[in-house]
Amino acid sequence: MDNRREIYLDNAATSWPKPETVYQAIDHYNRQIGASPGRGSHSRTIAAGEIVLNTREKLAELFNIKDSSRIVFTENVTMAINIGLKGLLDPGDHVVISSMEHNAVARPLHALQDSGVIELTIIQCAADGSLDPCLVEQAITEKTRLVCLLHASNLTGTIMPIDAIGKIAHEKGVLFMVDAAQTAGVLPLDVQEQRIDILAFTGHKGLLGPQGTGGLYIRPGQEIRPLIEGGTGSLSEQIYQPDFMPDKLESGTPNTPGIAGLGAGVEFIQQTGLERIHSHERELTDMLIEGLRDIDGVIIYGPQDSNRQTAVVSFNIEEMDCGRVSMLLDQKYGILCRSGLHCAPLAHRTMGTLKSGACRISAGFYNTKEEIDQVVRAVYEIACSNE
Ligand SMILES: Cc1ncc(COP(=O)(O)O)c(C=O)c1O
Incomplete structure (x- = not known):
């Protein structure tokens, strides 16, 4: 390490x-x-x-x-x-x-x-x-x-x-x-x-x-x-x-x-307290969704609403392989997330992403708002570099 x-x-x-x-x-x-x-x-x-x-x-x-x-x-x-x-x-x-x-x-x-x-x-x-x-x-x-x-x-x-x-x-x-x-x-x-x-x-x-x-x-x-x-x-x-x-x-x-x-x-x-854990994760989820939504070329999957989803946000950048996005997030920014099919081909078929897969960011109780800010900035830079 x-x-x-x-x-x-x-x-x-x-x-x-x-x-x-x-x-x-x-x-x-x-x-x-x-x-x-x-x-x-x-x-x-x-x-x-x-x-x-x-x-x-x-x-x-x-x-x-x-x-x-x-x-x-x-x-x-x-x-x-x-x-x-x-x-x-x-x-x-x-x-x-x-x-x-x-x-x-x-x-x-x-x-x-x-x-x-x-x-x-x-x-x-x-x-x-x-x-x-x-x-x-x-x-x-x-x-x-x-x-x-x-x-x-x-x-x-x-x-x-x-x-x-x-x-x-x-x-x-x-x-x-x-x-x-x-x-x-x-x-x-x-x-x-x-x-x-x-x-x-x-x-x-x-x-x-x-x-x-x-x-x-x-x-x-x-x-x-x-x-x-x-x-x-x-x-x-x-x-x-x-x-x-x-x-x-x-x-x-x-x-x-x-x-x-x-x-x-x-x-x-x-x-x-379950409520405290959940509300922290909801706050991070909302931040992440709002931040990603503003980036040109980013497609977010799912409800895009922390009332209707857990702290799991999957996305793709247009014209970019999801594996490459998560590799760049890891190697350039030290951000560890998962790309691919997530052992859920049925769900990917439902989303229309069975061929492309997607990049998944999943926050937990120990993540912070500053970290989510950094993720949004990193995705923005990667999306811009792809133009
Ligand atoms: C909805 C769902 N079911 C089942 C599993 C399998 O979990 P485990 O590897 O702990 O058996 C996972 C884990 O990714 C999951 O998200």
């Missing part, structure tokens, strides 16, 4: 930096505890178990989940989504998703469709990524088992009307699953109010934990088949997977240092 000053604006991929307490919690676990949670009964295994339980309970509080044992830890939201979909869906089921989904949802469902297990309907979103709940309602048939949606797009930040869709799904007797990768830790999530039956989240983005963490909530009464079986530290005398949560879906030694860090991330969010 050189000593150049960098501006990290790739928080939609993974947040950085983390709160100091997150680094401390990981270090504390690694140096002072280091034992396997739920395996054996010595004092440090108990201490490790307490860390895992504490994080589970903090997450339950954040998402208004009554019984924290309904949350299972996974290595990321991709794993959580796979466990949810593959453990739930049966042959003949029909699933409804949107045209803004990430590959984490689109690929497992296409694989299930291609192998003849399910039927899939993809609802077309508008050009700014927004989704009309009426279209979801119309797509539900007698065979529909699940509506599965992301809470906010990782390409445009567009926030989906999950409250309205949760209500529709509930009224129609269809399960509702939410991919909260882009919103957990930033937007309020309440599984009861929003009637979310299955919630998948990742730990390393808005929740401010380390990579290698994530989880899945499944509402009480809803059964999910395990994707992976193995040691749980419980009922070891029996050859079958335990039938109770969370052990049923949590086999193998977990990422305890990661879970310790995730717990500290959630604690930081609770102490700071």
Whole structure:
């Protein structure tokens, strides 16, 4: 690493930096505890178990989940989504998703469709990524088992009307699953109010934990088949997977240092306040959109309104390759963002950017207004240099 000053604006991929307490919690676990949670009964295994339980309970509080044992830890939201979909869906089921989904949802469902297990309907979103709940309602048939949606797009930040869709799904007797990768830790999530039956989240983005963490909530009464079986530290005398949560879906030694860090991330969010985090990110988003809008040749995608999107702003400069723009931002200005397709070809097709890709700037709680000013100036200079 050189000593150049960098501006990290790739928080939609993974947040950085983390709160100091997150680094401390990981270090504390690694140096002072280091034992396997739920395996054996010595004092440090108990201490490790307490860390895992504490994080589970903090997450339950954040998402208004009554019984924290309904949350299972996974290595990321991709794993959580796979466990949810593959453990739930049966042959003949029909699933409804949107045209803004990430590959984490689109690929497992296409694989299930291609192998003849399910039927899939993809609802077309508008050009700014927004989704009309009426279209979801119309797509539900007698065979529909699940509506599965992301809470906010990782390409445009567009926030989906999950409250309205949760209500529709509930009224129609269809399960509702939410991919909260882009919103957990930033937007309020309440599984009861929003009637979310299955919630998948990742730990390393808005929740401010380390990579290698994530989880899945499944509402009480809803059964999910395990994707992976193995040691749980419980009922070891029996050859079958335990039938109770969370052990049923949590086999193998977990990422305890990661879970310790995730717990500290959630604690930081609770102490700071979700509203404060969100309003800071909104301020940066508005600044960025306003600044980019004034630059000739810049095309911005998505709602362009911080009331309707998260702190994710994607754009292109006319006649310029998005990879070149982000390379110049990095090499000339030390601004780190992401270009390309963002693992979301469906969303890019919706935006009309499947061929070109786009440059994505995603601010986080630790970014400042001065940094956004610098980004706008840099994009202006790059756009001018292209004339
Ligand atoms: C909406 C959405 N879903 C799923 C994912 C996958 O996240 P992870 O890599 O943590 O599994 C991402 C991350 O980019 C995302 O933005």
